[in-house]
Amino acid sequence: MTRVLVADDDPLTAAGIEVLLAGSLFEVVSSVRSGSEVLEILASARPDILVLDIKMPERSGLDVLRTLRGRGDHRPIVLLTGSIKDQDVKEAMSLGVNGLVIKGTAPRDLLACLDAVASGRRWFDQEVMQRAMDFVSSPEAERDPLGPLSPRERGIAALVQRGLRNKEIADELGLTEGTVKVHLHKIFEKLRLQSRTELILLATAREE
Numbered sequence: 001m002t003r004v005l006v007a008d009d010d011p012l013t014a015a016g017i018e019v020l021l022a023g024s025l026f027e028v029v030s031s032v033r034s035g036s037e038v039l040e041i042l043a044s045a046r047p048d049i050l051v052l053d054i055k056m057p058e059r060s061g062l063d064v065l066r067t068l069r070g071r072g073d074h075r076p077i078v079l080l081t082g083s084i085k086d087q088d089v090k091e092a093m094s095l096g097v098n099g100l101v102i103k104g105t106a107p108r109d110l111l112a113c114l115d116a117v118a119s120g121r122r123w124f125d126q127e128v129m130q131r132a133m134d135f136v137s138s139p140e141a142e143r144d145p146l147g148p149l150s151p152r153e154r155g156i157a158a159l160v161q162r163g164l165r166n167k168e169i170a171d172e173l174g175l176t177e178g179t180v181k182v183h184l185h186k187i188f189e190k191l192r193l194q195s196r197t198e199l200i201l202l203a204t205a206r207e208e
Contacts, residue, residue: 001027002118005047008080009039010057017051020107023181026114035059039067047075049098051110054081054088058102062088062120063158069095070155071173076117080106089128090144099123145202148190156183160196161203167185 004026008014014031021028030045032038036058038050050068052061059067061079066076078099079092092100099113102125109125118122146154152173159169166184170177184196193199 003027003029003048005045006031008053009033035064038064044145048124050074051078054079065095066158067157069151100125153187157203
């Protein structure tokens with residue numbers, strides 16, 4: 001059995017996923033309502049795959065993806081969403097997301113996605129994938145200001161944006177404070193920034 005953790009703030013959606021996976025090769029070992037709960041329960045639940053709603057209170061699915069990749073945790077993650085911005089698709093792919101399923105087609109597509117991901121492949125909703133490809137190839141597309149950053153550096157930048165200090169970031173990602181300082185130096189160097197304030201403004205501007 002492949003162990004699955006489900007995170008969705010809509011109880012009906014979460015219950016629907018459990019019904020959908022009942023009798024399959026996938027076992028829902030935990031179902032939570034926020035991204036913060038995902039990070040709290042991860043060690044005890046020991047899921048093989050995470051299915052995360054991209055929009056949740058406290059910590060979004062995309063935020064959890066950033067944090068886990070920043071920790072060096074590369075276990076498969078599937079994002080589940082009603083709708084998604086092209087920029088968010090691009091970032092999720094750059095962070096190594098393993099699957100993306102639209103909620104409206106989840107009854108048809110989620111099992112196929114999980115089968116692919118469990119086999120080491122990636123699976124994306126075709127319409128969203130096409131939109132992302134068009135967005136990336138469009139000459140009018142805005143350059144992602146955080147594009148030069150690695151997944152770990154993106155995770156650290158996201159925590160800086162949330163107002164966390166170096167020690168808090170180190171605790172969140174399981175790093176030493178010195179390592180966080182080294183990563184921040186590289187982030188400032190890559191993005192040609194001088195301060196945390198500039199990084200926060202840059203990260204906030206890209207979301208508007």
